[in-house]
Amino acid sequence: MYYYIIDLGNKQIAxxxxxMEMQMASYGISGDFGKISPLSSAYELTKRAIxxxxxxxxxxxxxxxxxxxxxxxxxxxxxxxxxPIGADESICNLVGTNSTKxxxxxxxTRKIETIDVGKISESKYFLTNAIIKNNSPxxxxxxxxxxxxxxxxxxxxxxxxxxxxxxxxxxRFAIKIDQDNxxxxxxxxxxxxxxxxxxxxxxxxxxxxxxKKTEVYVGKEVVAKxxxxxxLLPFALKLVVARLRKKP
Amino acid sequence: xxxxxxxxxEKDTVVGENVIVTGKLHTSSNIQINGSIKGEVxxxxxxxxxxxxxxxxxxxxxxxxxxxxxxxxxxxxxSLEMTQGAKxxxxxxxxxxxxxxxxxxIGKSSMINSEIKxxxxxxxxxxxxxxxxxxx
Numbered sequence: 001m002y003y004y005i006i007d008l009g010n011k012q013i014a015x016x017x018x019x020m021e022m023q024m025a026s027y028g029i030s031g032d033f034g035k036i037s038p039l040s041s042a043y044e045l046t047k048r049a050i051x052x053x054x055x056x057x058x059x060x061x062x063x064x065x066x067x068x069x070x071x072x073x074x075x076x077x078x079x080x081x082x083x084p085i086g087a088d089e090s091i092c093n094l095v096g097t098n099s100t101k102x103x104x105x106x107x108x109t110r111k112i113e114t115i116d117v118g119k120i121s122e123s124k125y126f127l128t129n130a131i132i133k134n135n136s137p138x139x140x141x142x143x144x145x146x147x148x149x150x151x152x153x154x155x156x157x158x159x160x161x162x163x164x165x166x167x168x169x170x171x172r173f174a175i176k177i178d179q180d181n182x183x184x185x186x187x188x189x190x191x192x193x194x195x196x197x198x199x200x201x202x203x204x205x206x207x208x209x210x211x212k213k214t215e216v217y218v219g220k221e222v223v224a225k226x227x228x229x230x231x232l233l234p235f236a237l238k239l240v241v242a243r244l245r246k247k248p
Numbered sequence: 249x250x251x252x253x254x255x256x257x258e259k260d261t262v263v264g265e266n267v268i269v270t271g272k273l274h275t276s277s278n279i280q281i282n283g284s285i286k287g288e289v290x291x292x293x294x295x296x297x298x299x300x301x302x303x304x305x306x307x308x309x310x311x312x313x314x315x316x317x318x319x320x321x322x323x324x325x326x327s328l329e330m331t332q333g334a335k336x337x338x339x340x341x342x343x344x345x346x347x348x349x350x351x352x353x354i355g356k357s358s359m360i361n362s363e364i365k366x367x368x369x370x371x372x373x374x375x376x377x378x379x380x381x382x383x384x
Contacts, residue, residue, distance in 0.1 A: 147271030147287060149263075174259075181265055197282065199264035202275065 002031025002081070002107075003054040005045050005069055007061045009036065013085050016100060020060075020083070023101065027108040031058075036065065046072035055079065056240065058107065062086035063128075063219030070127045074117050074236050081107045081240040088219075090128035094161065094168060096242025106242050115168040117236040118160045120216060124223040127237070130230065131217045132156040132208065137180045143207040149199070153179050156208065158230055171234050175201045205231035261291075265300055279309075281316070299333060312342075314351075325360065 002024075008014045024030045031054070034045035042059065046069045049057050058081035059069035066082055073080050082095045083103040092098035094115075096106060118126040137152035155178040161168035177199040209227040216224040260278040263269055267283035274290045281289070282298040289295060290308040297303060301316035312324040317335040322328065328342040332350035339355045347353060 144271075147269055147273050149267055149269050151264075151267040151283070177264065177267070179264060179266060197264040197266070198262065199267050199283070200260070200262040202259065202261060202277070 001054050002029050002056045002058060003034060003049040003052075004031055004058045004060050004083075005034045005036065005042050005049070005065065007036040007042070007065050010061060010086065013061055016085065020100065020104065023104050027104060029104070029107050031056075036061075042068035043072045050076055050078050056081050056107070058083060060085060063088055063091055064221060066091050067126060067218050067221065070117065070237060071125050074119075074125050074233065077238070079112055079238040079240060083107075090159070094128055094239070094241070102242075107240055109243060111241055111243050112238050113169065113241050114235040114238050116160055116171060117233045118158065118173065119231050119233050120218075120224045121228050121230075124218070125233075125236075126218040126223070127160065129157055129159040129218075130223070131158075132210070132214055132226065133217070134210070134212070134214055138214070139211045141209045142175075142177075143209075144201065144203045145205065149177075149201070151177075151179055153177050153210075154196075158206075160232065169235065171232065172202045172204045173206075173230075173232055175203060175206065177201075204234075205229070263301075297334075306338075321355075 006013060006017065008017065034049060036042050036045065042065045046057055050072065056079045057069060057073065059066045060083040062085065066084070066087060069080060082091065083100055084091050084095055084098060085100060095103060097103050118130060120126065120130060133155045137154050140153040141148060141150045157176045159174045159176070178196055181195045181197050207227065207229050214226045215222045216226065216228055260280055261275045263279070263281045263283045263285065265282045269283065269285045270287055272288045273279070273285065276292045278293040279289065279291045279295045280298065281296065281301045281303065283301060285303045285305065287305045289303065289305065292310065294311040294313070295307060295309040296313045297316045297318065299315045303318045303320060305320045306322070307318065307320060308323045310324065310326045312322060312328045314330045314334040314336060319337045321338045322336065322340045324342040327344040328340060329346045330336060330348060330351040330353060332348045334351040336353045337355060340357045341360060343360045345357060345359070
């Protein structure tokens with residue numbers, strides 16, 4: 001039995017609901033709907049549905065809905081599905097489509113993969129990426145298992161998986177660090193073009209410490225502040241994905 | 249010639265300019281280093297040390313391309329290439345070595361398997377030829 005968690009406050013989703021229900025019926029994947037409201041968040045609805053023995057819980061919506069449903073389903077035996085509506089590219093890559101119609105077909109074919117999930121500090125999880133962004137370069141230290149890196153960083157993106165089929169279960173994050181390499185700020189440099197450089201590391205856990213307390217974002221939501229620990233939970237979530245996952 | 253990793257899209261580790269790494273950096277993939285490293289660097293693939301990179305510590309990989317500065321011993325199981333402007337202060341060990349004019353190398357070098365090759369190139373001793381027909 002399927003349980004769809006849907007945000008009808010989102011006009012785009014509300015408009016599509018009837019059409020989706022018809023397609024679900026024709027595919028034999030009809031189910032119950034849990035409507036997100038100020039009184040019941042996607043997280044609470046998911047926790048409740050897990051207790052009611054649904055076989056598949058489907059997040060219908062954007063990154064926020066998907067992340068909240070995933071948050072409640074980590075290390076749980078129930079399978080998660082995603083119908084991305086208004087979700088960013090990383091979520092669409094994870095499912096294998098950005099089309100609602102194809103997402104429903106994917107649910108019907110029901111190929112299940114057990115994927116890695118990112119964990120921030122004690123109890124916050126993310127499926128695709130977490131971002132730490134400063135408006136200017138700030139001294140930062142990142143401790144990995146065997147080495148430590150330091151520098152004045154502007155943005156750190158911790159990604160679980162990318163466009164490759166198996167990268168959501170490869171047991172490591174791709175950590176991309178951007179920094180501004182423009183020489184000393186002086187009057188003569190004001191009009192000079194800023195130059196950036198990037199570093200990329202592949203690791204499964206890290207401690208991030210930034211001189212100034214900085215927010216950690218998952219989608220648009222602030223889930224933690226630095227200093228924080230980020231680690232990978234291998235094979236922690238059962239997810240329905242496309243038979244041949246490729247960049248949508 | 250070892251390819252410059254900065255022009256590839258593979259899943260390589262990249263240490264950007266002005267980044268300082270301390271400790272043991274080991275990966276199974278390739279590494280492009282443009283910053284500074286204090287510690288051991290090892291890879292099962294290729295390591296490219298960029299023009300502005302500075303490394304203090306031993307380096308091990310299959311193939312190593314050096315354009316920057318290294319203070320430490322280097323072991324390349326396959327090939328080692330130093331380009332113009334490279335500075336190496338330490339001993340090197342490799343199977344195939346290439347040093348361009350303008351590179352600085354202060355240390356000892358030894359070639360892996362060189363002894364075997366040396367023996368192979370020695371002239372073979374002539375065997376005694378027995379006559380095929382014996383006359384009584």
